[in-house]
Amino acid sequence: MSLAVSIGVSPRQTLAGWADMTAELEAEGVGYLWLIDSQLAMKDVYAGLLLAGLRTTRMRLGTGVTNPLTRHPTVTAGAIAAVAEVSAGRAVLGLGAGDSAVYGIGLRPAPVAGVEAAIRFFRAVLRGDDGEWEGRTYRLPHAPGPVPVWLAASQPRMCALAGREADGAILMGPAAEAHVRRQVGWVEDGLRQAGRSRSEIEIRLVATTSAREDRSLALDDVRSWASTEARLIAGFAELPVGLEPFRAEIERARTGYDYAEHLSTRARHRFAVSDDLAATLAVAGTPEECARRLAGLLRTGVDGCVFPLPGGGRLERLRVLRDRVLPAVRA
Numbered sequence: 575m576s577l578a579v580s581i582g583v584s585p586r587q588t589l590a591g592w593a594d595m596t597a598e599l600e601a602e603g604v605g606y607l608w609l610i611d612s613q614l615a616m617k618d619v620y621a622g623l624l625l626a627g628l629r630t631t632r633m634r635l636g637t638g639v640t641n642p643l644t645r646h647p648t649v650t651a652g653a654i655a656a657v658a659e660v661s662a663g664r665a666v667l668g669l670g671a672g673d674s675a676v677y678g679i680g681l682r683p684a685p686v687a688g689v690e691a692a693i694r695f696f697r698a699v700l701r702g703d704d705g706e707w708e709g710r711t712y713r714l715p716h717a718p719g720p721v722p723v724w725l726a727a728s729q730p731r732m733c734a735l736a737g738r739e740a741d742g743a744i745l746m747g748p749a750a751e752a753h754v755r756r757q758v759g760w761v762e763d764g765l766r767q768a769g770r771s772r773s774e775i776e777i778r779l780v781a782t783t784s785a786r787e788d789r790s791l792a793l794d795d796v797r798s799w800a801s802t803e804a805r806l807i808a809g810f811a812e813l814p815v816g817l818e819p820f821r822a823e824i825e826r827a828r829t830g831y832d833y834a835e836h837l838s839t840r841a842r843h844r845f846a847v848s849d850d851l852a853a854t855l856a857v858a859g860t861p862e863e864c865a866r867r868l869a870g871l872l873r874t875g876v877d878g879c880v881f882p883l884p885g886g887g888r889l890e891r892l893r894v895l896r897d898r899v900l901p902a903v904r905a
Contacts, residue, residue: 576605577896578778580638580882582837583609583617589625592617595888596626600633602892608638608668608744608880614678615836620653627661636666638880639726639744642684642692644675648712651699658700658718665718667696668744670726673806678833686731693723693739724776729810730760737764742776744880748803748855749781751870753814758875779871781879783857784891785864785899790849795884795891796856798837798844803855805831805843820851839885861894865902872903 579599583592599607607626611619623635635657640650650667658665669692671683684692691707698705702717724742727733736743737760745757761777782803784795804820804827807813813821827846835841852858857867868879883891 576878577603577900578606578608578878578880579604579892580608580610580780580880581888582612582615583619583622584885585615585617587617589617589621592622593625593629596633597629598889599892600630602889603896604633604892606634606636606666606880608636610837611637611640611644612674612678612833612836613644614834615674615838620657623657623665624660627657627664630661630664632664634664634666635661636668636724639668639670639724641670641672641676642688643672643681644679647692647695647705647707648699648714651696651705651714654696654721655700655714655716655718658721659716663718666722666724666742667700668724668726669693669696670744671732674802674833674836678836686735689725689732690735690739693725693735696721696723727761728757728806730763733757733760734764734767737761737766737770737775738768739764740775742778745777745779745876746803746806748807748814748817749779749857749867749871750814750816750854751874752816754779754871754876755874762875776878777876778878778880779874779876780882781857781868781871782855782882782884783864783868783879783895783899784884785859785861785894787860789859789863792858792860793849793852795839796858797847797852798839798841799882799884800847800852800855801827801831801841801844802837804828804847804851807855816854817851820848820854823847823851837882837884861898862902864899868899868903 695705722741725736725740808828
């Protein structure tokens with residue numbers, strides 16, 4: 575299982591400093607870097623990926639994730655083609671319906687049918703063929719060859735779409751074994767619908783993790799992410815099993831969310847979630863406790879995890895995860 579991380583270029587971080595960090599991440603053993611696309615909260619995703627492509631040689635570089643709404647798909651295709659060229663074919667297009675980038679400008683996420691059309695468009699134009707989008711046909715002036723397309727999914731229809739069409743699925747939602755097992759099943763439903771085998775897709779779970787000897791500090795690390803997850807869950811037609819007692823604070827997370835502070839460890843909206851809810855949505859505690867939680871999550875059928883790295887001491891967090899938590903998971 576290659577080590578995969580999700581990260582954003584902080585507005586307080588210089589792009590030169592970001593480029594240095596990508597080289598350090600690769601040196602620390604990161605195999606997949608998923609860069610967040612949230613234009614009102616972080617620096618530009620494609621500038622960040624291009625710099626990473628110039629400073630690294632092995633790490634896969636993906637949007638984590640973009641959407642078909644805030645940029646015309648031809649613009650996105652041209653941008654990821656540039657990343658593929660600079661990185662010698664290490665680019666991955668992570669796609670979703672849209673979250674903070676979309677809500678932050680007053681739009682709604684793309685429907686499942688729109689995301690499906692986007693996947694097919696990107697596959698076509700990135701391999702040099704004509705692609706159709708909203709009744710018009712387009713072709714890129716330069717195509718890098720096939721770029722893997724991964725889909726971020728949380729609900730049944732989007733998970734099934736990942737199974738039908740995507741090279742990889744990035745599962746979003748609470749770090750609860752029963753819920754993740756259902757999500758894997760929805761992806762497998764899509765595989766069966768398309769006549770595909772399980773080996774044709776990689777499934778990874780976003781597992782925000784903080785391992786510290788002081789559990790209260792670990793919970794503080796993940797609280798901002800947990801408030802983001804709670805806000806997303808508030809829009810589910812049905813709350814995942816075990817979250818009904820938290821309905822009031824999940825709704826509070828939704829109404830008080832500030833998209834300009836998306837995933838910031840200093841976000842004021844992080845206080846919308848309690849310790850109990852943060853501990854349910856994320857993986858936080860001592861290294862031994864985190865290892866037990868992650869081992870259980872990996873038994874659900876996922877192929878691995880994507881670990882968001884909160885701001886502040888990112889390399890130190892990564893080393894604890896790599897050197898203390900993951901070896902215990904494997905054991």
